[in-house]
Amino acid sequence: MFGLDLNGLTGEVVTRKNAEYEEARQEWNRAIQKFPLVIVYASSVQDVSNAVRWAVKHRIDLRIRSGSHHYEGYSTGNHVLVLDVSRLSSxxxxxxxxxxxxxxxxxxxxxxxxxxxxxxxxxxxxxxxxxxxxxxxxxxxxxxxxxxxxxxxxxxxxxxxxxxxxxxxxxxxxxxxxxxxxxxxxxxxxxxxxxxxxxxxxxIRTVTLVQLYRPDASPAIMEQFLLTWQKWLPRADRKITISTTLYDSAAEGMAIFGRGFYYGAADEAKRILSPFAKISGMELSAEEKPFLEAVREVEKSYPSSEKFKSTGRFVFKTYTSDEIRTLVELIQNKPPGSIFAGLTVYALGGKVQEVKPNETAFYYRNARYIAGIQSVWEEDRYASVNQRWVVQRFRILESLTEGSFVNFPISELPNYETAYYGANAERLREVNDRYDPSRVFQFPQAIR
Missing domain, CATH: 3.30.465.10 (Uridine Diphospho-n-acetylenolpyruvylglucosamine Reductase; domain 3)
Incomplete structure (x- = not known):
């Protein structure tokens, strides 16, 4: 800290000398604990420009932060300038x-x-x-x-x-x-x-909020769900998008919970979801609400922060019964200290597939869905065992999937550019060469 020249930085500048530093450095994922050199809260475009120029001048690595939700904490770092743009909220x-x-x-x-x-x-x-x-x-x-x-x-x-x-x-x-x-x-x-x-x-006037819930879900029930899911999704009405988690939680034990929106009437949503209603013990609800009310209902289920390790991969294939069993086995025996371990499937298709893989940098347009694995814990002493548990299961998931979702990143990816961007990776390097040849905007999984 001694000798650090802050001249040229504008906006609210926070360093270790400031009482608010401890809270300001935190990510949403509290398992990430980094100690930036300086945090700049930009209130104007000029503040952002000044921070970038300051970082270049002083050869300080720069991290960009908006909502603080990067799974692996790449929006912060040790001895870096964190440029927080959350106040650019017009x-x-x-x-x-x-x-x-x-x-x-x-x-x-x-x-x-x-x-x-x-x-x-x-x-x-x-x-x-x-x-x-x-x-x-x-x-x-x-x-x-x-x-x-x-x-x-x-x-x-x-x-x-x-x-x-x-x-x-x-x-x-x-x-x-x-x-x-x-x-x-x-x-x-x-x-x-x-x-x-x-x-x-x-x-629109309303949207239908749909939910699936199966408490006390045995491995056999979970396998039945995934078999139903992969048969149902390719033919599902594009007006419905859901995600569903198969999980083992400290509060409930083994269960299945799914949720999403249908842009239509509740009775139509129930008809579309009827294959899942055939699963023994599955509870299904569909309720029409104004869009904002439906969103608020979803939002209130999220905590203010968590400690977790989580990631996601793309699924292109129809799994065999043995492969389905392997997926369900991923969440059997959650790690010590875990309060929630789950496998989540996120529906793709519909309008996502109408865009060609090379039309945007998002390459995996033709995937059927995303499959993610996660564990959540509360006590720091369980962090490493939970992180290893997720990585071990990620390796199994990796063998059954293609490509990783950059918004659900994992730091243990050796060839991450190809994993995240597929055949678009080379063109992205060319774009980066043009717009950031000196690699000012770098982080552990930046485009190289």
């Missing part, structure tokens, strides 16, 4: 053009409240405090994906601060290659996004 609606422009620090809950109160749905994520920019730049899966596409599919333009500290724009008309790259590979790469403009979906 939202504007152009009702004539049917577009919404949001600051780079806007969170899911903020954009849902703004759009929902005006009658619009929005293809955002599920956790309220996730930053919309991080969500969108990694592709963006949510409960509207099969109907409206991924979050990045509604993006029509953005503004970012580049490696020189200058503001540049990207869209289909200007800096087209950068715009392409930011739709699936922009998180932490290329620059600091300070503004995003989205094409809004049509206004």
């Amino acid at each position: 939202i504007k609606l152009d009702a004539t053009a049917n577009t919404l422009t949001a600051g780079g620090g806007v969170k899911n809950e903020q954009i849902y409240e703004f759009a929902g109160k005006r009658g619009y749905p929005f293809p955002g994520g599920t956790c309220p405090t996730v930053g919309v920019s991080g969500y969108v730049l990694g592709g963006g899966w949510g409960y509207s994906s099969r109907y409206f596409g991924l979050g990045c599919d509604s993006l029509i333009g953005l503004e970012l601060i580049n490696a020189e500290g200058d503001l540049i724009k990207a869209s289909k008309r200007e800096n087209k290659d950068l715009f392409w790259a930011c739709k699936g590979a922009g998180g932490g790469n290329f620059g600091v996004v300070v503004s995003m403009t989205f094409r809004l979906p049509p206004k």
Whole structure:
């Protein structure tokens, strides 16, 4: 700290000398404990520009933070400058053009409240405090994906601060290659996004919130669910998007819980989900609500923070009964100290598949769904055993899947660029060579 020259930094500047440093350095995943050299809360685009130029001048590594939700904590680090854009939270609606422009620090809950109160749905994520920019730049899966596409599919333009500290724009008309790259590979790469403009979906009156629940789920019941799921999903109405977790929790034991949105009536949703109702003991509900109420119902289930290890891979195939059994076995025998260990499936298809794999940086357009593995714990002494447990099961999941979802990252990926970006990886390196040749925007799994 001695001799650290903070001249040139603007916005709120927090260092270890400040009382608020301890809280300011925390990620949503409290298993991540890093100690930045300085944290800058930018309140303006100029603050962002000044922070980038300061980091370059002083040769300090830079991390970009919006909602603090990076699974592996790459939005922070030891002895780095954390550039926090969460205060860039303005939202504007152009009702004539049917577009919404949001600051780079806007969170899911903020954009849902703004759009929902005006009658619009929005293809955002599920956790309220996730930053919309991080969500969108990694592709963006949510409960509207099969109907409206991924979050990045509604993006029509953005503004970012580049490696020189200058503001540049990207869209289909200007800096087209950068715009392409930011739709699936922009998180932490290329620059600091300070503004995003989205094409809004049509206004709606209600959406149906659907839920599946099977308490006391035996391995056989879980296998039956996955067999039903993989047969059901390819033919499911695109207006429905759900995710479902098979889990072992300290509170409930073994169970299955699924949730999502159907853009239609409740009775139609129940008919679409009827194959799952045939599973013994499965409870199914469908309730029509205004979009904003449905979103709030989902959001209230998330805690303010957790300690976890979690990741996700893409599924392209139909599994055999033996492979299904292997997947279910992944969550048998949760690790010591785990309060929740689960396997989650996230539906893809529908509008996601209408975009070609090379049309945006998000490559895995033709996957049927995402499969993720996770464990959550409370006591720090159980961190390493839980992390190893997830990595061991990830290796099994890896053998049954193709490619990893960059928004559900895992640090134990040796060839991470190909895993995250598939055949788009080489073009992404070329874009990075053009926009950030000196690699100002680097982190452990940055584009090299």
